[in-house]
Amino acid sequence: MNLHEYQGKEILSSFGVRIQRGIVAQNAQEAVAAAKQLTAETGTGWHVIKAQIHAGGRGKGGGVKLAKNLQEVEEIAGQIIGMNLITPQTSAEGKKVHQVLVAEDVYYPGDSETSEFYISVLLNRSTGRNMIMYSTEGGMDIETVAEETPHLIFTEEIDPAVGIMPFQARRVAFNLGLSGTAFKEMTKFVTSLYTAYVKSDASLFEINPVLKTSDDKIMAVDAKVTIDDNALYRHKDYTDLRDLREENPIEVEAKEVGLNYVDLDGNVGCMVNGAGLAMATMDLIKQAGGEPANFLDVGGTADAARVEAAFKIILKDPAVKAILINIFGGIVRCDRVAQGVIDAYKNMGDINVPIIVRLQGTNADIAKELIDNSGLDVLSATEFQEAADKVQQVLA
Numbered sequence: 001m002n003l004h005e006y007q008g009k010e011i012l013s014s015f016g017v018r019i020q021r022g023i024v025a026q027n028a029q030e031a032v033a034a035a036k037q038l039t040a041e042t043g044t045g046w047h048v049i050k051a052q053i054h055a056g057g058r059g060k061g062g063g064v065k066l067a068k069n070l071q072e073v074e075e076i077a078g079q080i081i082g083m084n085l086i087t088p089q090t091s092a093e094g095k096k097v098h099q100v101l102v103a104e105d106v107y108y109p110g111d112s113e114t115s116e117f118y119i120s121v122l123l124n125r126s127t128g129r130n131m132i133m134y135s136t137e138g139g140m141d142i143e144t145v146a147e148e149t150p151h152l153i154f155t156e157e158i159d160p161a162v163g164i165m166p167f168q169a170r171r172v173a174f175n176l177g178l179s180g181t182a183f184k185e186m187t188k189f190v191t192s193l194y195t196a197y198v199k200s201d202a203s204l205f206e207i208n209p210v211l212k213t214s215d216d217k218i219m220a221v222d223a224k225v226t227i228d229d230n231a232l233y234r235h236k237d238y239t240d241l242r243d244l245r246e247e248n249p250i251e252v253e254a255k256e257v258g259l260n261y262v263d264l265d266g267n268v269g270c271m272v273n274g275a276g277l278a279m280a281t282m283d284l285i286k287q288a289g290g291e292p293a294n295f296l297d298v299g300g301t302a303d304a305a306r307v308e309a310a311f312k313i314i315l316k317d318p319a320v321k322a323i324l325i326n327i328f329g330g331i332v333r334c335d336r337v338a339q340g341v342i343d344a345y346k347n348m349g350d351i352n353v354p355i356i357v358r359l360q361g362t363n364a365d366i367a368k369e370l371i372d373n374s375g376l377d378v379l380s381a382t383e384f385q386e387a388a389d390k391v392q393q394v395l396a
Contacts, residue, residue, distance in 0.1 A: 001227045004052040006101045007241045008205075008223030015196035017189060018219040020211070022103030024052065031077035032070055034102040044104035049076045051097040054246040056208075056224060057087035057141070063097065066105070073102065088141075098245060106221065110214025116221075117176055118142055119190070120206040121197040124157060130197070132156040132164075132190065134172055138209035164194045178212070185218040193220075200238070201231030250316050257309045259296060266291025268391060269314035269323040269353075271307070273298050273332065281326045284384060288391040293320045298327075307337075308344035311351065322354045322394045324387060329361030338367035342374045354379065354394040358387035 003011075009019040021042055023034035035047045051063030058064050063085045067073040077100050086094035107114055116138030124131040135153045137145045146153055154175045158164050166187070173186035189210070197205045206224040213219065232239055244252050254261030260275075268290040272278040275297055282292040294317065298310050307325075314323055327337045341357055358381040359367040371380040379394070381387040 001229055001232065001238070001242055002054045002246065003223075003225040003227065003241055004054070004099075004101075004243065004246075005050060005223050006052060008225035009220060011200055011225065012193070012196055012205075012220055012223055015199065016192040017196060018185075018217060019223070020048075020103050020106050020219055020221045022048075022050075022101045024099055024101050025077060025081075026099050027081060028074045028078040031081075031100060031102050032074050035067070035070055035073045038102065038104050042104045046105035047073055048103040048105060049073065049080060050101040050103060051080050051083075051085050052099045052101055053085055053090075053095040053097055054243070055085075055087050055089040055095060057089050058085065061085045061087040061090075061094070063087070077102070095246070106211060106213055106219065108214060112212075112214055112216060114214050115212040116209035117212070118145070118208045119172075119193065119210045120204065120208075121194055121202075122204050122206075124155075127157060130158045130160050130194070132158065132168075132172060132194065134176065136176055138211075142208065158194065160198070163198070164191055166191075181216040182212050182218065185216060186212075189218040189220075200225075201228050201234060202226060203228045250313060253316075254296070254313050257306075257313075259298060259306075259310060259313060261297075261313055262295040263317070264292050264294050265319075266293040267319050267321040267395070269293045269296070269317070269320045271296050271298060271310050271314065271323065271325045271327075273327050277326060277328055280384075281324060284326075284388050285324060285391060288388040288395070290322070290391055290395050293317050305344075307340040308347055311344055311348060315351070315353070320353055322356065322391060323351075324391055325355065325357045325359075326387065327357075327359050327361075329359060329364060329367070333363045334359040334361055334367035335363040335370060338370040341378070342370065342376060345374075345376050345378065351377075356381060356387055356390045356394070358382065358384070 006024045013019050025031040025034045047067045049065050051058050065076045067076050080097055080100050083097050084094035085097050118135040118138045120133045133155050137152050156168050169187040169190045172190045173183045178186050204226040207220045209221050211219050211221045248263050251261050268285045270281050270292050272281050278295050278297050285292045298306050356379045357371055368380045379390045
């Protein structure tokens with residue numbers, strides 16, 4: 001589950017991480033009121049207006065602007081709210097902005113120069129350990145830094161059973177070239193950030209930039225946070241942070257009916273039971289010359305109602321030119337799945353794309369007979385290669 005910047009900052013603050021303070025606003029008038037409140041609480045004279053969408057690179061698309069007075073706050077907030085913001089991480093259509101974060105200006109003059117860093121915490125799947133990735137090149141796309149100046153990216157691997165050790169936090173601060181008060185501040189920041197990552201069951205905390213202010217404070221100016229959906233049962237309060245407006249509406253609908261669905265860019269819809277079989281099916285489709293349009297796992301109960309719901313979800317994608325149903329009947333019998341497909345097809349009426357059904361496992365022979373004798377425009381298969389050939393045939 002992805003969070004907005006202001007939500008991620010709230011979690012960070014609850015674990016003692018210093019953040020750039022801000023107030024979220026739904027319209028220009030609320031933005032002005034937020035700016036006045038921030039000035040009263042922080043003394044800030046300028047305000048940063050930030051679009052709140054689930055995508056990075058907002059500044060490049062005009063979604064982050066500085067306002068030097070209340071009139072500019074109102075004008076800029078009015079311009080950003082309601083716009084379709086296009087960034088390197090959105091589609092060509094962009095994402096509609098429903099709210100902005102009015103934040104304090106933290107780039108104030110002082111005894112030293114400000115510095116921007118990049119710090120993220122995530123899982124290194126190859127080692128099974130958590131990893132802090134950091135760089136002196138904050139404020140830039142980390143992918144660009146990795147490609148052009150990889151020597152400026154550092155990593156610190158942490159044993160999850162032990163947690164972050166003091167010497168590791170100090171090493172991060174040292175590699176970032178800090179000293180004195182800023183060094184001590186950074187060690188506290190890194191330790192608290194790692195604690196927030198672990199305690200919130202996150203899969204990603206990315207802070208870009210982490211700012212060293214002119215008076216040597218270390219704070220999160222941005223926050224990109226992803227919470228592990230599988231751990232949400234431990235964080236009932238986090239479930240209220242989900243913004244369904246930012247998510248694919250088809251995926252939201254699928255989740256509501258209990259289907260595991262991921263939207264892709266291809267032309268062949270996939271309906272399977274089991275994640276492993278889904279991955280193999282997508283490979284099968286690519287080998288047959290097609291591209292998978294989705295990942296859809298109906299789970300262990302592929303009855304008529306569930307299959308019908310899956311059909312409706314898949315067919316919402318106008319790019320789908322064929323549907324491959326690939327079910328292994330272990331716990332669920334293939335003949336029941338076949339009957340479910342037949343009943344769902346009849347309930348829906350005409351389906352205007354060809355359907356290939358490959359059923360293997362318990363009662364697969366009975367299932368094939370049911371499909372072949374149904375009188376429906378459905379192609380049956382029992383072997384992987386046979387299904388691949390029929391996919392290729394209908395796409396030709």
